[in-house]
Amino acid sequence: MKRVQRLSTHLANQIAAGEVVERPSSVVKELIENSLDAGADHIELEVEKGGIALIRVRDNGAGIHPDDLVLALSRHATSKISQFDDLSHVSSLGFRGEALPSIASVSRLRLVSRYRDEEQGRQIAVSGGEGKAKAQPAAHPVGTTIEIRDLFFNTPARRKFLRTERTEFKHLEDVVRRIGLSRFDVAISLKHDQKSLHQWRAASDQEGRRRRIGAICGKPFVEQSAEIDVERGGLRLWGWVGLPTFSRSQADLQYFYVNARMVKDKVIAHAVRKAYQDVMYHGRQPAFVLYLEVPAEEVDVNVHPTKHEVRFRESRMVHDFLFSSLHRCLADLRPGGGQPQSQSPGEYAVPAGNPGPAQPRLGSAPAPRQHGFALGVQEGRAAYEGMRALADSAVAERPAPQSGEAPPLGFALAQLHGIYVLAQNDTGLVLVDMHAAHERITYERMKQAWGDAGVRAQPLLVPESMSVSAKEAQLAEQHAEFLRGLGFELDRIGPETLMIRAVPALLRQANAKPLVTDVLSDLAVAGESNRIQERCNAILSTMACHGSVRASRQLTVPEMNALLRDMERTERSGQCNHGRPTWVQLSMGELDKLFLRGR
Template sequence: MQRINLLSPRLANQIAAGEVVERPASVVKELLENSLDAGATQLDIEVEQGGVRRIKIRDNGTGIVKEDLSLALSRHATSKIVTLDDLEAVRTLGFRGEALASISSVSRMHLTSLAQDEAEAWRVEAEGKEMNTAIRPASHPQGTTIDVRDLFFNTPARRKFLRTEKTEFSHLEEVVKRLALSRYDVGFRLSHNSKQVYDLRPVTDQLHAEHRLASLLGKKFIENSLTIDVEAAGLRLWGWIGLPTFSRSQADLQYFFVNGRVVKDKLVGHAVRQAYRDVLYNGRHPTFVLYLELDPATVDVNVHPTKHEVRFRDGRLVHDFLFSRIHKAIADVRPEAEGERSNASAWLPSDAESQEPVIAEQEALPLMSQRPSAGSDWMKPSRAVDSAQITSQLNGMRQLSDYAQHYTENQYEEVDPETGEVRIVEGDVSFENDASFGVKTRSDTSFEVREGGYQAIPPLGFAVAQLHGVYILSESESGMILVDMHAAHERIVYERMKQSFYDKTIASQPLLVPINVSVSQSEADLVEENGDVFLAFGFKVERTGLESVMVREVPIILIKADVENLVRDVVSDLAANGVSDLIEARANELMATMSCHGAVRANRKLTIAEMNSLLRDMEITERSGQCNHGRPTWTQMTMSDLDKLFLRGR
């Protein structure tokens, strides 16, 4: 057996480089983070051959004084932390003091810097050898330039693992993109093989921030996103979340930043997926650019060499905060009245023309600019329409019988005998479901008429016709709207079922024969510690032994479910994420199936009154832009779109 030897500085740095410097993109990440920590407001990145041949980064930060240049290339040398207290509340992107030493050990590196308030710049060179370096005067403006050439020239085995030039540059470009998204107040220039890729100027206002987002992520993301900015419990979440209809087949448009640091965290991912669960099509991924700000002392960034992962002191608080705020923002997506825009739309670049409606919570509607003609379909004499009952026998975990909807609409003209003013009184529509399930809702959508005219056309307008028994054609103030009546009604019924189910105490049923579930000791501990998770949804689960738990009660809606496997899945979810929503998800899946069967079917003829009732309910229903399966429920074509289609004005 060989004797224990002390590693040489060069070999130690090369070993460390295996963790820090994976590819050219890793070099760019570390160097740019150092520049940002130095207070730079402009970063210029020049790359050759995907970064393998050369990476040159110049910043205008505070620079490095002459006495510290050699030390800067040593391992564990940093100006960012001094004591343990600094490590427990890291406010900088870098802090390990390994980056420059690791990079210089596997490349030919030249570092030139002029420190703030210094009269002369200095340069230090390292070429993968021992860490003894020579310093000499140089010409340079305030800031630092680092020139990295021939990456892995002295470790050929590492170089063989690099991919093609195009692939390596795509990874490098992604790093620049993430950092540009993290700091809008900093300018970024990126060129590859002398060809400019990005020239992003510093921005300080929302309009130009949207321009940067459009440059980096595409205009479509801005056109199909909502802004969010909320605070609670010492946490602030702000940024952009994509509309459910703007989902992706891959999770490639998801950026999450914690105190300015881009991270990929399982807890964060779980919270976002849970928030989008009811509105995404199967297999699709949401899009977002989100920023979480919290006390640095409550998050540990020192858990991974590349600093891509973090650990929250109170993970459950963070998870619940993220889920509840994103979930609410998505729930508030409803058709908007003409002239009402979300905060995000106010930031849109002037040349951005969205094909999807930007939707926000409905506010009070203004008066209509013109009085409708007396012959309008929605101004019919008094009438009452009773629709046929829709009955569907459901095969679920709980049998629901006589599941039906009853439409009732009263609509009439009321004439003031003294002034002759005609008032249009909209009636109401009621959906009645199985009383045993507790779902019985009523929506009164009467419109107030003010002196001097009528109230404005509602966001989804008024129905004109039904197309092939499937779509509702509506005329809105801005153009034409098409609604998938089954998908829209499915969402309305589903949301009402959920509201009724969760607003009251969930009914449970004791099991005649309790179910014993064998688990590990750690899983039994989780059940004991998280009993409230089960009780919240009507489960009564008790620990009965070192490695066993007993299910004594289950919610009625899940009485025929595979209870044992459901409990095991919940425990696994708790172990992996610290939280679990599987019981709620299973209940929601059942209610979604029920609402799908109970929604109005295609080829069923609706009257104008019934169609208008459906439109009004869509305007007040959460998540009405998507059905339970994530499909869009409506789309629109503005008059501008129609004019372009028919070449009007040309």
């Protein structure tokens, strides 16, 4: 074993480069963040060969003082913090002072800058971070230009792990897109191999922000997303939330920012996934561009060298705020929007009318018995009695409405092949999938009844013992009250043994041991578990599907109108329980185009 020795500055910089500089996109991220911290509102980026041959960043920020140019290439030299207390409320994107010397140690770097109070600029150049740089006079406007050439030229082992130019540029472009979404007030342009690819103007109003969102994420996302802006308890969440029907096969359209810093965090990911879980088709990914504003002292950004991760001081509060805000936003995605109207029992319904000779009257016979459903909603016919609650209501057939009189989904005109309801509103034609719509209405009513009654526990006739780890057994003891609220009764009868004495009544037919293991795993990772709610919701969804009006069932006009009114009152009625859309709108303009009117 060799003796302990101090590493050379050059070797230390190259080791740091391994943490900060992974590929050309990492260099671009660090340099543009420096420009933003310098107050720049115009940034130009030029790259060649995917950023391997050249990366040039120009900005109009405050610039670097001539006496600080050489120091800027030294490790742990920064203007963004000066004392330990500054780490508790970091407001800049960078603060470690490692980026520039790390980049310089694996490239040929040229730095030109003119400080805001100086009459001329200064420049320095280093190759591989070696040699003493000396500032020289140079013509330059106020701001800074940094050129990075031949990345990893002196570390061939690192360079050979780079991908093709096309792949590296794809990663680089993605970083520029993410930064472009983080600061609407900054104009950003990108050139690759002398070709101009992106030019995003600074946006000062909401319309300008939408244009940039459309340029980066695509116009379909802007057209099929809802805007959110919620502020509570010192936290603010705003941005764009994609409709559940605008889902993706991959998580390639998910952008989340904390205080304008793009981050990946398990607390955030869990809250978003939980908000979408009841409206998203299985296996699909939501699309969103969201911004969370948190007091600087409430978030720790000094977690990872690349600053992709953050740690919230009150992570549970942040999680609950994100979930509740997104959950409410998605719940309001129904015809007409706004808050749901008050509803009396049985109002989520399609009334029993004339079903036609080939179909039994809806509600005339008990529905199939649902075994194990003991959460306050009666089984069988009683569980769906609301479906005929409007049979004697005053919902009557009415003539076609005049302009300005129709509700969001309008009034029913006819039924198509026993599947779709055709309605007319002020905008044009509305098409409704009656089974999907009524399935969501029934499901929401049953969830409400289940929530009001709470989770009932079903004692096991023969308690079951299960082997767990010591940590899991400790979690079961610490969260005993929480587990009882989920319907579990667990006793620790040994260092690594639990006794299951009761399970949720709705899940009494399920295998209890894997369910307990999953819940304890969630508690260990996230401090909470939604397994029971998810399992129960799945059962309620199945029951709602079987209890909803079926395709080919002939409805009268009053029944169709009752269904439309219930959709307008029901949360999340824009999608069925499986994430499919329940209705679509065809405007008069779209209909005119189909028939070439006005040409």
